[in-house]
Amino acid sequence: KKLRDEVHQEYKKMEWASGRREIVKIQDEIKRLEKTIETRVLDIRKENELVNKVTDLRKNLQSLQEDEETREEALELKEKSENYHAKVVELSDQAQETHEKMLEYFRKIDEIRSQADEAHQKFIKTRDNANQEHEKVKSTLGDIRRLNKGLDRVKAKERNRETEIVRQQNKEEKERAEDIYRKFREGKKLSTEELLLLQKHNIV
Known part of the structure; x- marks a missing residue:
């Protein structure tokens, strides 16, 4: 981009210099002809010829000046357009970076959610196993109580x-x-x- 800007500036200078030289050349010619008309004694035909030439040169000068202004405006608009384009590219790069970060965050969220689901499943499995063991203990305690009652009856009978x-x-x-x-x-x-x-x- 830096090299492109430098080339653009050089091109702009060259265009300006070329157009400016032509304008100065015409202005000098107009001054020379006007001085000739004012200072020399000329016949009507020659004077009219010079006046017409000055008129034509003024038209050319006006056209060149208008072209120069148009060229300047066009170059300014072109420069603005390129600046806007560069800004759009920059914003696009930032948007892409933000999008990639967002995707990374989503990936991490999915990973954390997956880990949480896995931990929850382990918790449920552990809880179910604990419940099963608890039921086994309750069943064993019930058996022990029944055996104790049986022993108590036997002991009572023995007594x-x-x-x-x-x-x-x-x-x-x-x-x-x-x-x-x-x-x-x-x-x-x-x-x-x-x-x-x-x-x-x-x-x-």
């Missing part, structure tokens, strides 16, 4: 059986002790075991 055995033994021992005591009153001599049995049941 009742033992109590019944002891009660029956005590009953039998007491009946025996009463029988021994009756025999003692009848004069029978008692052994040590029999005396202890009587004491146990508070008969003597």
